[in-house]
Amino acid sequence: MAKTLEIPKTFKPKMGKKELELLSKLTDAMGVSGDEQEIRQIVMDELKGFADEMRVDHLGNLLVTKLGKGEKRLRVMVAAHMDEVGFMLIKDDGKGIFEFRTVGGIDPRQLVGKQVIVGRDHVPGIIGAKAIHLTTVAERKQTLPVSQLRIDLGPGGSAKAKPGDRATFATKLQVMGPTICAKALDNRLGVYNLIQLVKHAPENIDLLAAFTVQEEVGLRGAKVAAFTFNPDIGIAIDSTPAYDLPHYDGVENTQYRTHLDGGPAIYVMDGATIADRRLVDWLVDTAKAEKIPWQFRQPAPGGTDAGAIHRVREGVPSVSVSVPGRYAHSAAGMARIDDELNTLRLLHAALARLDENILIRQE
Amino acid sequence: MTFELIPFLKEMLSVPGLSGYERPVREVIAKVWEPLSDELSLSNLGSLLALKRGEGPEPRPTVMIAVHMDAIGLMVTAIEDGFLRFTQVGGVDPRILPGQPVIVHATNGAEEKELPGLVVMPPTQLLPPEAGDGPLAQTYLLVDTGLRPKEVEKLVRVGDLISFASQPEELAGDTIAGHTLDNRASVAAATVALELLGKRRHLWDVVVDATVQEEVGCIGGFLDPIKIKPDLAIVVDVNFATGPGGSGNMNFEMGGGLPLNWGANVHPALYKAMEKTAEDYEIPIYKDYSPSMSGTDAYGIQVAEEGIPVVEISIPLRYMHTPVEQVAIKDIQRAGRLMAEFITDLPLDFMNTVKWE
Numbered sequence: 001m002a003k004t005l006e007i008p009k010t011f012k013p014k015m016g017k018k019e020l021e022l023l024s025k026l027t028d029a030m031g032v033s034g035d036e037q038e039i040r041q042i043v044m045d046e047l048k049g050f051a052d053e054m055r056v057d058h059l060g061n062l063l064v065t066k067l068g069k070g071e072k073r074l075r076v077m078v079a080a081h082m083d084e085v086g087f088m089l090i091k092d093d094g095k096g097i098f099e100f101r102t103v104g105g106i107d108p109r110q111l112v113g114k115q116v117i118v119g120r121d122h123v124p125g126i127i128g129a130k131a132i133h134l135t136t137v138a139e140r141k142q143t144l145p146v147s148q149l150r151i152d153l154g155p156g157g158s159a160k161a162k163p164g165d166r167a168t169f170a171t172k173l174q175v176m177g178p179t180i181c182a183k184a185l186d187n188r189l190g191v192y193n194l195i196q197l198v199k200h201a202p203e204n205i206d207l208l209a210a211f212t213v214q215e216e217v218g219l220r221g222a223k224v225a226a227f228t229f230n231p232d233i234g235i236a237i238d239s240t241p242a243y244d245l246p247h248y249d250g251v252e253n254t255q256y257r258t259h260l261d262g263g264p265a266i267y268v269m270d271g272a273t274i275a276d277r278r279l280v281d282w283l284v285d286t287a288k289a290e291k292i293p294w295q296f297r298q299p300a301p302g303g304t305d306a307g308a309i310h311r312v313r314e315g316v317p318s319v320s321v322s323v324p325g326r327y328a329h330s331a332a333g334m335a336r337i338d339d340e341l342n343t344l345r346l347l348h349a350a351l352a353r354l355d356e357n358i359l360i361r362q363e
Numbered sequence: 364m365t366f367e368l369i370p371f372l373k374e375m376l377s378v379p380g381l382s383g384y385e386r387p388v389r390e391v392i393a394k395v396w397e398p399l400s401d402e403l404s405l406s407n408l409g410s411l412l413a414l415k416r417g418e419g420p421e422p423r424p425t426v427m428i429a430v431h432m433d434a435i436g437l438m439v440t441a442i443e444d445g446f447l448r449f450t451q452v453g454g455v456d457p458r459i460l461p462g463q464p465v466i467v468h469a470t471n472g473a474e475e476k477e478l479p480g481l482v483v484m485p486p487t488q489l490l491p492p493e494a495g496d497g498p499l500a501q502t503y504l505l506v507d508t509g510l511r512p513k514e515v516e517k518l519v520r521v522g523d524l525i526s527f528a529s530q531p532e533e534l535a536g537d538t539i540a541g542h543t544l545d546n547r548a549s550v551a552a553a554t555v556a557l558e559l560l561g562k563r564r565h566l567w568d569v570v571v572d573a574t575v576q577e578e579v580g581c582i583g584g585f586l587d588p589i590k591i592k593p594d595l596a597i598v599v600d601v602n603f604a605t606g607p608g609g610s611g612n613m614n615f616e617m618g619g620g621l622p623l624n625w626g627a628n629v630h631p632a633l634y635k636a637m638e639k640t641a642e643d644y645e646i647p648i649y650k651d652y653s654p655s656m657s658g659t660d661a662y663g664i665q666v667a668e669e670g671i672p673v674v675e676i677s678i679p680l681r682y683m684h685t686p687v688e689q690v691a692i693k694d695i696q697r698a699g700r701l702m703a704e705f706i707t708d709l710p711l712d713f714m715n716t717v718k719w720e
Contacts, residue, residue, distance in 0.1 A: 096535050097607060109484065109498060113459035113685040115532055115540070124532045126540045126689065128682030130608035132456040133658070140456060143497050150607035152681070152689065154534030155618060170532075171464075176479050176509030245485045246444040248494070248503065255488045261511070326507065331462040332481055334509050 002052050002066060005199045011352075013196060013344045015337045022046065023192050024173035027182035030117060032086030032103050032166040033217045036060055038120075039082040039188075043195060043211050050199050051209075061225045062211040068203040072356050077208040077231035077316070078197060078347075079222050079305040080190035081215030081238070084183070085329050086168035089118065089151065089161060096157025097150050098125075100167065104216035108146050110330040115170035116151055123160045124170065125153040169331040179260075179334050186239040186328040187215070189335060193237050193323075193344050202352035215305055219272070222305035226312035232359065233279065233317055234309035237347065239335065240265050240297050240322035257300055258324035260336045263293030264343035267320040270300065272307025278361055279319035286350040292342050297322065317359065321347060366395050366558060369539070369692065372531070372551045375432075376541040379466065379526035381452050382433040382576045385409050392432060392550060392573050399557040400571070406590055410583045411573040415557060419566035419711050426706055427570050427593035427671075428556065429584060429660045430549040431577030431600070434542070435684060437465065437482075437506075437525035445512030446505040447480070449525055453578030457501040459685045464528040467508055471520040478518065479528060480508040529686045537692045538617060544688040546577065548678050548695050549599035555699020556706070563707045567594075577660055584663025588671055594714055595633060595672045597702055600659040601690070602651060602677035615679040618691035620647030621698055624675035626654050628661040632717045633674035640705045646697050651677060672717050676701060 015023075031039035040062050047054065053065040062082070067073075085104030092098055098118075102108075112129045127149055132140075151167060153160055173182035182188075194209050201207045208229040212221030215238075226234060244256040258265040266283050267275045287294035297320075310318035323343045325335040371391075380388030389411050397403055400413035411432070417423050435453030442448075447467065461484040469476045483505050487496065494503050506525060508515060531541030553571045560569060570591045574583025577600075588596065602622045605614040615622045623641070625634055641648045653675075656662060661675045676698050681689040 107484075109458070110462045113463065113682070113687050115529060115687060124534055124540075126532070126534070126682070126687035128606070128608055128687050128689070129456070129459055129685050131603055131683030131685075132454050133683060134603065134608075135456065140458065141497060144458065148607075152534070152607060154538040154540075154689070155536030155691075157535035160535055174479055177514065178511060179509030181479070181481060181509055241486075243486045243489065245483070245489055245505065246446055247489045248485070248491055250443075253489060255486075327462070327481070327483055332464065334481070334507060 002050050004201055011200045011348045013341050015341060026188040026191055027173045027184050030122065030166060030168045031082050031084050032168055033083040033214045035166045036082040036213045039191065040211065043191065046195050047198055057224060057228060059221050059224055060213040061221045063225060063228060064198055064209040066198050066201045066207040066209065068205050070204065074205050074233060074354055074356055075208055075231045076205045076233045076235065076351065076354065077210055077226060077229045077309065078194055078235045078237060079210040079212050079225065079309060080194040081187045081212045081221065081305055082191055083213055083216050084168060085216050086166055089163045089165045089167060091163055092158055093150065094158060095155045096153040098161065100151050102146055106329050109143055111149055112144055114331050116167050117170045118151065118153065118161045118167040119165040123153055125151045127151055171332045178336055178338065180337060181332050181334050183332055185325045185333040185335050189239045189323045189340055190237040193347060196344055197347060200348060205351060205354055212305055219305055219308035222308040223312060226309040226316060230313060231316055234306060236304035236306035236309065236320040238304045238320060238322045239325040239328060241328055242324040242326045257298050258295055260324055260326065260339060262295035262324060263339060264346045265295050265297040265322045265324050267297050268299055270302050272303030273310055273318060273320065275319040276317035278358055279317060282358055283319065283321060283346065283350055286353060287346050290349045292346045294346060366554060368551060368555065368695065371395055371554065372539065372547065375547040375550060376531040376543055379468065380432060380434050381436040381524050381526055382579045384524055385433050385575050388432050389573065395554060396557065399561055406587055408582060408586060409575045410587050412591065413557060413571040415560055415569040417565050417567040423568045424594040424711065424714060425568040425570060425591065426709065427572055427588060427591050427596040428553050428702060429572045429574050429596055429598045429664060430553045431546045431583060431660055432550050432573040433575055433578050434526065435578050436527060439519060439521055439523040439525065441521060442515060442519060445510065445515040446507055447519065449506060451501065454684055456684065457504065458498045460504055463686055465506060465525045466528045467506060467519060468524040469518040470523055472518045476518055478508045480506045483507050527686045534689065538689050539692060540687050540689040542686040542688065544680055544690050545601045545683055548601060548680065548690045552599050552678065552695045552698035555696055556702040559700065559703035560706060563703065565707050566711050567706060567709045569706055574660055581660050581663035584660030585667060588664045588667035593671060595717065596664045598659055598661040598664065598673060598675040599698055600677060601680035601683065603683060604679035604681045606681040608682060615649050617679045617681065618693050620649050621694060621701060622649045622651030622677040622679065624651050624653045624657055624677065626652065628653065628657050628665055629674050630672035630717060633672050637674045637705055640708065641701055644704045646701050
């Protein structure tokens, strides 16, 4: 029997020194889609002894099973993608200068003037730009396309990396008052939350924790993980954009998607999934009963692993819950510590009150 | 007393010191220059002057080394819902700003606070159509400190400085990257010269000047020679290195040698003397064709008082005025050594040779 850390009903997550250390280990590591090894290893080390079964499938998903007690337990798959957007080196121009391409959706306007890390050894590099003194007014109105940018490791850097190596931003996690600022909060917050859920798993369900790969390039890991687990219910946990910035004209921002400080964002519909109404109600009811702040993510494009999970086999009722975060897919994003903890509280409380009746109601 | 070049350089690159607010970097420099010089003083606007006396009989001639220490950056212009709008101090291409880590030097509270922050790009739906989907103009960008709006209002006020916060990083091939290597690489080179001169005999007085406000119009460069009254001046600044984003034949290889300015800012006789020193001591140089102007303190010093003969040495640098400027350590050491050799060899009657043909 795998160990569990606390009696489920009393689970009160906090963000102390130890928790921050784990979160920064996760955000500062590199796990570009298709090469999630570093993240997988951190999760495996962290969950050693807590799981009834832990294995890596053909795509690189880490599939962790934590069995509950009693009869008629629901098989609940909770998925958090490990991968992040980033870069791959594609050509060595010589003298440590590499051409590269982006992996996943990155706005090229976010690349110039950034420090990066390359390959397994995290070789430091930079993405520079022409000096302002040498540019024309017309040039400064053009976005520098990725094809014109280079990752520069310094002369002699050609011996330290090669085409095919992955790279990502060199950002280190930083706490700014009530806020965490780091790269890859999408979706290391989800990975962190899923680690905590396995460690503090409620006993009324079989928790099927899928740490998935390649979400950012088309929800690929979640598809096969859901087939393997064959769950009754699917829940994707992720981080979703908060566009809660001021409007240029000062008019009310009605397209905020989510707000920081608004609590966990429950999905009704996104570009990939219409969430199962029973599961949406279950999450909202739990939040109200437990007095946990919550918000609906405004129905809008975008998607999570739920987009793949609900279409597997004969269909899996699915929903998504995200920690709201600003500036995803750039060198650094921001999320509130309160939102992160409330998301974890909501997920835990909801799982702890889950039973087979949830699927009886017909929509 | 010796100083360690890379730790000193990294320390300089880790502190602010925007034009007009150079105190943080000046304190770092003063700590290292104090034991290397005979006397430290400040100009009225905050330039740091280190005097190293020569052995010649008084009145001795004086050589000035000018290296500007100020940094480009940003300044708060408005506070909106806890986000900061800003303008720039010195020349910043707005395309390098989205996603940059910064420090907001907040002065609205009881004591000054350094708030970490991030330059951010609002999503398209919050911008007017004319903002387009290309590079965002600086007026649309914001700084987010991660603090809630009430806290921001309490701490920050219009006019607060915003400096770049990325930490320097050593890269392959003995290069270093970071913000403000323009021109703290040259401050480091001048420090190398000061240290070498401490072990040599030289006849001339030397004044090493970390100048202020170069990035907003060579202010220290114009004013300090009037205080120092040098017979000749050596200016060290950075120049465009070859590499991604470079442009054409005006560029120099990092680590390949030192561009020596040839053009209207410099006295040709001084150029030739410096070129000879480089040859004598086997220090590689490039002839840097700078037809009308170099855009550095050389201009300010050249036209000070009755006019001062200037020679200018450069350090090749990639990605100028971005937070990832890059130089080769070797070039910093070379520039320091070239100046030290030149000054060591200066005879008392050297100015008799600084003549027009």
